[in-house]
Every structure is written in C-alpha cells, then in structure tokens.
Amino acid sequence: MIPHLVFFDVDNTLTESKQPLSARKVELMTELLRHTKVAITSGAKIALITHQIPDQLPEEVRSNLYMLPASGSALYEYKDGEWKAVYEDLFTxxxxxxxxxxxxxxxxxxxxxxxxxxxxxxxxxxxxxxxxxxxxxxxxxxxxxxxxxxxxxxxxxxxxxxxxxxxxxxxxxxxxxxxxxxxKGIDKAYGVQQISQYLNIPIADMIYIGDALYPGGNDEVVKKSGIKTHQVKDPKETEQLMETLLAS
Ligand SMILES: [Mg+2]
The missing domain is CATH 3.30.1240.20 (Eukaryotic phosphomannomutase, cap domain)
Known part of the structure; x- marks a missing residue:
C-alpha cells in the first residue's frame, strides 16, 4: 500500500543539486500525486524549490503537494491557484x-x-x-x-x-x-510533526526518502520524529523507488 504521505528530500534525492525534475520524474511524481499526498523539503528557499518541482508538474495535481522550504521552517500548500504559507516563522x-x-x-x-x-x-x-x-x-x-x-x-x-x-x-x-x-527547535523533524498535525495523518503512515540519512547527513534529523525512512544514493535510485511505490 502507498503511504498516506510520501516525504522527499529535494537535492540529490529528487533532482540533481538545484536542478528541475527530469522528464521521467515528472511522470512518476504526477502519478504519485494522483494516488497520495507528497511533501518535499529542502534547505533552499521557496522560490527555488517551486521552480525545481511544482512548476514542472501539471496544475491539477499540485493541491496534493506540500512544500517545506528552508529546512522545514515553513510549510506551503497550493490553494486557489497559488502557493500559500500555512506557517512561516520569519526572522525579524x-x-x-x-x-x-x-x-x-x-x-x-x-x-x-x-x-x-x-x-x-x-x-x-x-x-x-x-x-x-x-x-x-x-x-x-x-x-x-x-x-x-x-x-x-x-x-x-x-x-x-x-x-x-x-x-x-x-x-x-x-x-x-x-x-x-x-x-531553536526548527528543523526537518519539526516540519514532519507540523504536517502530520495539519493534515491529520499519523507519522506512522508516512515515509521519508532522502540521500543523507546517515550520521551527520542533512536528512538524519528527521529520524527523531519517528518517521520511517528510506536511504537512496541518488535521484536514479529514487526513480526506481517511486516505480516500486506506484506498483504497490
Ligand atoms: Mg539531499
């Protein structure tokens, strides 16, 4: 069964560093969004990940996508044709x-x-x-x-x-x-907890896919939220994993 929410790191997981989704990934992501909710997170700012992922996708599937830019310190959803912040704790x-x-x-x-x-x-x-x-x-x-x-x-x-x-x-x-x-206290694990509350999806029904879940890697921190994780070595391996998820 496909998890109720599939969480992806962006750089080196879905795409090469700062690059847009490949044509094959666009197909797979579109299909995945027709079946379940997807969240993407990155250290980058909202403008960059919007260009990398949702701008490449058909409009009709975007409402199932959630973006957590800036390391989970903000959450954006697609409503009425635009990306709106659910929360964003701006620096003064x-x-x-x-x-x-x-x-x-x-x-x-x-x-x-x-x-x-x-x-x-x-x-x-x-x-x-x-x-x-x-x-x-x-x-x-x-x-x-x-x-x-x-x-x-x-x-x-x-x-x-x-x-x-x-x-x-x-x-x-x-x-x-x-x-x-x-x-303080704001990181990708905080993002996982926030989206779980916001969408009312238990963390146990989610999976996190990232290239740096190893000790010291920039995805490792999500583990403290208790989310199930899956390490990939590069975007190619993520493609295979998406195919497996869709077949399940
Ligand atoms: Mg990464």
Missing part, C-alpha cells in the same frame, strides 16, 4: 543582523572565509525563516562548492565557533559548502 530584521554578525565573526576568526574577496553570488542569504552561509557564494558552480570542504572539516570548525554565538538557533551543516541557521 534584528535576528537577521544577529546571525549575519555571527557568520562574519566565525568566518573571519577561523580564517576560513575572506569576506573581502569576490564570491559568486551572495555568501550570506536570508531565506525568510532561515539564514545560510555559503563560503564560495550561493551561485558558485557545484564543483567549486564541492571542492571547498569535501570532508566537512571547515564547516565543523565554523559550526563550533557559531554555536556559542547563536544559542537561540539551530546551526547545521548543509549542502556542499553551506551552514544553515533556523530558530
């Missing part, structure tokens, strides 16, 4: 400044980021209910991002310095060269 301008100052201090104190050097796109991005620090810049090519911190050691060091500076926030290693910050 003071909070934005507090986190920005901590990023600047941590990058400079560790000697890991020279904020005076040019970057490809902004290094610090405010995503509404989340702040992100991406050392080479948000728009840097994937290989440049991947080469910056392949063993995570730089981000672990940055996180260590950020933790005492940001006691009221969650500080996570994300993506390839990024640190994400949301308010």
């Amino acid at each position: 301008p003071e909070e934005v400044e507090e986190v920005r100052a901590a990023f600047l201090n941590a990058g400079t104190d560790t000697g890991l980021i020279d904020f005076n050097a040019p970057s490809v796109g902004e290094r610090i991005e405010w995503r509404g209910s989340e702040m992100a620090l991406t050392a080479p810049g948000q728009e840097a090519p994937i290989d440049v991002k991947a080469a910056w911190d392949p063993d995570r050691s730089k981000r672990m060091k940055l996180r260590e310095v950020l933790l005492p500076l940001l006691p009221n926030y969650e500080v996570r290693i994300a993506g390839r060269s990024t640190i994400d910050v949301t308010k």
Whole structure:
C-alpha cells in the first residue's frame, strides 16, 4: 500500500543539486500525486524549490503537494491557484543582523572565509525563516562548492565557533559548502510533526526518502520524529523507488 504521505528530500534525492525534475520524474511524481499526498523539503528557499518541482508538474495535481522550504521552517500548500504559507516563522530584521554578525565573526576568526574577496553570488542569504552561509557564494558552480570542504572539516570548525554565538538557533551543516541557521527547535523533524498535525495523518503512515540519512547527513534529523525512512544514493535510485511505490 502507498503511504498516506510520501516525504522527499529535494537535492540529490529528487533532482540533481538545484536542478528541475527530469522528464521521467515528472511522470512518476504526477502519478504519485494522483494516488497520495507528497511533501518535499529542502534547505533552499521557496522560490527555488517551486521552480525545481511544482512548476514542472501539471496544475491539477499540485493541491496534493506540500512544500517545506528552508529546512522545514515553513510549510506551503497550493490553494486557489497559488502557493500559500500555512506557517512561516520569519526572522525579524534584528535576528537577521544577529546571525549575519555571527557568520562574519566565525568566518573571519577561523580564517576560513575572506569576506573581502569576490564570491559568486551572495555568501550570506536570508531565506525568510532561515539564514545560510555559503563560503564560495550561493551561485558558485557545484564543483567549486564541492571542492571547498569535501570532508566537512571547515564547516565543523565554523559550526563550533557559531554555536556559542547563536544559542537561540539551530546551526547545521548543509549542502556542499553551506551552514544553515533556523530558530531553536526548527528543523526537518519539526516540519514532519507540523504536517502530520495539519493534515491529520499519523507519522506512522508516512515515509521519508532522502540521500543523507546517515550520521551527520542533512536528512538524519528527521529520524527523531519517528518517521520511517528510506536511504537512496541518488535521484536514479529514487526513480526506481517511486516505480516500486506506484506498483504497490
Ligand atoms: Mg539531499
């Protein structure tokens, strides 16, 4: 039986990093949405995941899709032809400044980021209910991002310095060269609990599919919600899993 809600991570699970759904995935996702509800979550902001997933899908299936951008710190649903926030705990301008100052201090104190050097796109991005620090810049090519911190050691060091500076926030290693910050207690597991309450679907009737459920991976945190999980290695494997789900 298909779970009452299928939860997907986006980058490297449904799509390549920041890319739209492939043609085959559009077919499979459309079919899945005809049979059950689907939620997608990502560290990225709403505009990017809207482009990656629902913009590629036929309008008639979008109302069965829910988006949790910015690491679950917001929930969006499709109503009356547009995406509307069910909740979104926006940072105040003071909070934005507090986190920005901590990023600047941590990058400079560790000697890991020279904020005076040019970057490809902004290094610090405010995503509404989340702040992100991406050392080479948000728009840097994937290989440049991947080469910056392949063993995570730089981000672990940055996180260590950020933790005492940001006691009221969650500080996570994300993506390839990024640190994400949301308010305390807000993460993908919070998103799972929120959507369970909102749709009145028990967590036991859901499954979470992600590429980074291993220790230290950016999907691991969902496990504390008690949701059943399924690790995939890449979008190709997710395609096979969707076919299996649809056949069940
Ligand atoms: Mg991922």
